[in-house]
Amino acid sequence: MxxxxxxxxxxxxxxxxxxxxxxxxxxxxxxxxxxxxxxxxxxxxxxxxxxxxxxxxxxxxxxxxxxxxxxxxxxxxxxxxxxxxxxxxxxxxxxxxxxxxxxxxxxxxxxxxxxxxxxxxxxxxxxxxxxxxxxxxxxxxxxxxxxxxxxxxxxxxxxxxxxxxxxxxxxxxxxxxxxxxxxxxxxxxxxxxxxxxxxxxxxxxxxxxxxxxxxxxxxxxxxxxxxxxxxxxxxxxxxxxxxxxxxxxxxxxxxxxxxxxxxxxxxxxxxxxxxxxxxxxxxxxxxxxxxxxxxxxxxxxxxPDRVYSHPLTEADIQTIATAFQQSLTYVDLGGRVVSAAEGLLTLSASVAQSDATYRPNELTLEFAYGPASTPQRFITEGTFTWGAIQDAARELLQIAREAKLLPSVVWVAGRPVRPEDFAVTLASVVASGQRSGRVPLHRGELEAKKYVADNAPRLWGWIIFPEGFNAPRMMEIARLQAWTIKPAILRSQN
Ligand SMILES: [Zn+2]
Known part of the structure; x- marks a missing residue:
């Protein structure tokens, strides 16, 4: 040709x-x-x-x-x-x-x-x-x-x-x-x-x-x-x-x-x-x-995914924090949508800003996948200093930037915290405007996991698969990537 x-x-x-x-x-x-x-x-x-x-x-x-x-x-x-x-x-x-x-x-x-x-x-x-x-x-x-x-x-x-x-x-x-x-x-x-x-x-x-x-x-x-x-x-x-x-x-x-x-x-x-x-x-x-x-x-x-082409505003950050307190899933910011992962990165970036110079700011995101694995050992309750939360948010951002993945465990003051719990804990501090004192751990579940199918036999009905084939571990990995799921919005026609 x-x-x-x-x-x-x-x-x-x-x-x-x-x-x-x-x-x-x-x-x-x-x-x-x-x-x-x-x-x-x-x-x-x-x-x-x-x-x-x-x-x-x-x-x-x-x-x-x-x-x-x-x-x-x-x-x-x-x-x-x-x-x-x-x-x-x-x-x-x-x-x-x-x-x-x-x-x-x-x-x-x-x-x-x-x-x-x-x-x-x-x-x-x-x-x-x-x-x-x-x-x-x-x-x-x-x-x-x-x-x-x-x-x-x-x-x-x-x-x-x-x-x-x-x-x-x-x-x-x-x-x-x-x-x-x-x-x-x-x-x-x-x-x-x-x-x-x-x-x-x-x-x-x-x-x-x-x-x-x-x-x-x-x-x-x-x-x-x-x-x-x-x-x-x-x-x-x-x-x-x-x-x-x-x-x-x-x-x-x-x-x-x-x-x-x-x-x-x-x-x-x-x-x-x-x-x-x-x-x-x-x-x-x-x-x-x-x-x-x-x-x-x-x-x-x-x-088009406008989350990456336009910075997120302070109003967007507040919308994410409020939404995460209700349900940990994608958040519609009106015409553009952040996934749960993008929401967690946004809240982390907001909390990570230094206290001396902190003022509500615009944030630009980089893409990261969901975590690669599910932690077996993690804490379910505790209270942390504001400084420990802020350090953990900074470390999460560093890991996401370097590995292009959310961490499977967030270490807060040397203690293992699930990313779901950390996301909801960040949501509570951002929504309340707290930037000092002590912060209790909140519990969360990744609601967005419901968009990934269970490892049911109907999923593996393709005639080419060996008899009885299924893939439970692979679907568990798939559910971890539900951190990244969100609706795609058809380009505005005006
Ligand atoms: Zn084919």
Whole structure:
């Protein structure tokens, strides 16, 4: 692909975005639709043609979809000399879907018993391989990532930040905030969207029903003041009768490459029916008034995180302190939202300011992950001097700045305190304006943990997992990262 073609694509994208922005600025609540295709079947050659046909279907309509491509899929497209498929995909948005998808061990399997740091390193090592292939074949970084099947891990998020991938786009219930876009571990997430995830089946009646559901979701989002609808498929499902990985890797099976079987195909009329059904559904959406198709590359700019672009004011600090005394979770400051972690860092920065020069001030935040582990030993009551609280707040900030993590234990006058308890204790002193005397320890629980799923069997229903697979320790690590969860706010339209 020539450099001039890339530049033209960039100009085209910019124009699309400006059009969408000015339309939104006209006062209509913005309803965005994102189409994404998990492009993963590297066994069935006919899946290559299906991907090309879908990619061209979007290009013919001057719109784009996001193709989340498996690294091994990109590699076999080259091996099969399918430059035509690569070129068709490159006219759309290129995103990432793991190195090998369902070849064992998948991400949840290999992260299952690792701690936070080990899991981040292992995800980076294994999934960095396929990402490098994708970047080389398509000449761009991936715009987003989504896990293979149900193989989600919390450690993937820190690796994504290092990969410079700002968006997690998939459908999974491991972590979910009210079925709307949210931030988790400093990455924007579009996951479960409730009735705003709308697929169609392959019959005329199913398409009709999907169009009706789309219209209903569109109207609901318009009334909410705008939002996003997520629609996903796999190119292979247009041509096969059974998924490529179910045929080969179900229930932990891991045959060598020489024994991989081709999945059974749909008949040619059945394949045509699938493409025709999808095309009808796509046209309904493309022609729908007050609808804009956006790719994963465009989504982060629709949901800017203003906590890091504007300093927090003294009024914001007081709002956080008051809110933490009620419930330790994210806090809405009116148009921008701080996570529990950001709230704790804010209160720590406020308390850490020296007493001689203290005056209510503006604060600028740096991002930090939640703690890496849960303390086994900690105190549950006690009273500390103001100086000890202030020293502990300063130490917390230093750890967060250097390790980019909240500490698992906050040491106050040499005694171990849970970060939850320290956060609520800080909230009480900031809310009361106390800056001297003695400070009693308050107890808190991280309410935001409720947005991370329990390690229930339904979480691990993916057919590729070994029988009875679950990951209790990994979900405990995931709950610690609930410190970072908060809703994502759609960019103001005025
Ligand atoms: Zn997949």
């Amino acid at each position: 020539s450099a001039s073609r890339w530049r033209l694509t960039g100009v085209f994208l910019a124009c699309l975005f400006i059009c969408a922005s000015s339309w939104a600025a006209s006062g209509n609540p913005a309803v965005y639709v994102t189409f994404w295709f998990d492009t993963e079947d590297f066994i069935l050659p006919q899946a290559d043609d299906a991907a090309k046909r879908l990619a061209e279907m979007f290009a013919e309509r001057n719109v784009q979809a996001t193709f989340k491509i498996v690294g091994e899929k990109a590699r076999v497209l080259e091996e099969r000399a399918r430059d035509d498929v690569i070129l068709a995909l490159a006219k759309n948005d290129i995103a990432y879907h793991s190195t090998y998808h369902s070849v064992h061990p998948t991400p949840s399997e290999y992260c299952r018993d690792l701690d936070w740091q080990e899991g981040v390193a292992e995800f980076t090592r294994r999934e960095g391989v396929g990402l490098d292939i994708l970047r080389r074949v398509f000449g761009v970084n991936a715009s987003c990532y989504g896990q293979p099947g149900g193989s989600w891990t919390p450690q993937s998020y820190a690796a994504l930040r290092a990969f410079d991938i700002p968006l997690y786009l998939d459908v999974t219930s491991h972590v979910n905030l009210n079925d709307r876009p949210f931030w988790y571990c400093g990455v924007l997430n579009i996951l479960e969207l409730g009735d705003c995830v709308i697929r169609t089946g392959w019959t005329g009646e199913e398409v009709k029903q999907a169009c009706t559901r789309f219209d209903r979701a569109h109207e609901k989002l318009r009334r909410e003041g705008g939002g996003i609808i997520s629609i996903f498929y796999h190119p292979c499902e247009f041509v096969h009768r059974q998924f490529w990985d179910g045929v080969n890797f179900a229930r932990g099976a891991n045959p060598p490459r020489s024994e991989w079987k081709l999945p059974p195909l749909k008949s040619p009329p059945e394949q045509e029916q699938a493409f025709a059904a999808f095309e009808t559904y796509l046209d309904h959406i493309v022609r729908h008034p007050a609808t804009r198709l956006v790719t994963a590359r465009e989504i982060p700019s629709l949901y």
